[in-house]
Amino acid sequence: SNRILTPSIMGFDSLFMLIQTVLIFAIGTVGRTQLxxxxxxxxxxxxxxxxxxxxYRWLFTGSGLSLHLVLLIGIVFGTLFRGISSLLQRLLDPSEFMVLQDSMFASFTGVDSGLLQISVLIIAVATVPLVVMRRRFDVLSLGRDTSISLGINxxxxxxxxxxxCSVFVGVCTAxxxxxxxxxxxxxxxAYALCRTFRxxxxxxxxxxxxVVALVGGQLILERVFAFDTALSIVIEFCGGLLFLFLLLRGSIK
Structure with a gap:
């Protein structure tokens, strides 16, 4: 029921940067390469x-807990991870910090082909339970009480x-x-184009x-802008505008 559940709000981006920073801080760029x-x-x-x-297990095993608490804790964790990362980055050698900077921004052009194959396999396996439970999602959208009364755990x-979803986000972020x-x-x-909630x-x-957004955006950057900017920057800009639009329109409750 919540359409603003993004990886950044959940703290995944901050956790990814904390992992990168701790690795370089602990073993250096040479050790990271040897890993x-x-x-x-x-x-x-x-x-x-x-x-x-x-x-998730901690939050959803109790009673009376909602997705809002998940969002709140995600924001708290994200702030904590960013603070620790910022502290460690100030202690890094300038040359190692330059290497770390390459991990701070998404890059769709330098993906390792071997990692891409592993990612496709992981995503394919993780998609199976979603396909099996696709009809349960329609019931879940009716609300917690209604879905429980209809026999859904x-x-x-x-x-x-x-x-x-965390597997999907983790694979893409890594x-x-x-x-x-x-x-x-x-x-x-997708919700705007679909006239159904199935x-x-x-x-x-x-x-x-x-697929259209990534491939089409990369094609436009290559043919129109001659790679003068990064696709991730364009996505962040458009996404930020959409986020503000949804908030101002009152679609998010």
Whole structure:
């Protein structure tokens, strides 16, 4: 029921930067390189998923807890992670800080092909429970009390969905870097284009919109702007405008 649940608000971007900063602070750029691309990718993904799993399990095992509390705690964790990262970055050697800066912004052009194959496999496996539970999502959209009365285990289903979403977000963030508003744009465009709330239509349309946005945006940057700017900057700008528009219109409750 909440359309502003972005990775940045949940603290995933801040956690990703904290992992990068701690690694360089602890073992340096040489040690980070020796660690290897694949172990580093799996380490980042594992830490982000474990963080989400612990937080969701703690929040949804009690009574009277809502998604608003998840958002609030996500913001608190994000602020904490950014503060620790900022402190450690001030203690880094300037040359190591320059290497760290490359991880601060999303890059869609320098993705490792091997990591891309692993990411596709992980996402494909994580998509299976969503396909199986697609009809339950329609029931969940009726509200907690209604879905429970219709036989849905609300707590377990919502927790499963959020964990799967954390896998998606973790894979994308570890693969290309942190980006805040891309999911906000795609999700709200999918809801606007779909004249139905059936997730059997909303989910594939969201996927197609994401592909069109990334590939089309990269094509425009290449052919029109000659790579004078980064796609992530354009997405952040458009997403920020959409975020303000939704707030001012009163669509988010």
């Amino acid at each position: 290897g691309t694949y172990p580093l990718f799996l380490l980042e993904l594992g830490l982000m998923v474990v963080f989400a799993a612990i937080m 609300h707590t377990r289903t919502v927790t499963t969905v959020l964990i799967v 693969l290309v870097g942190p980006i805040t508003f891309f999911g906000l744009i795609v999700a709200n465009l 997730h059997a239509w909303i989910l594939p349309i969201s996927v197609l919109l994401g």
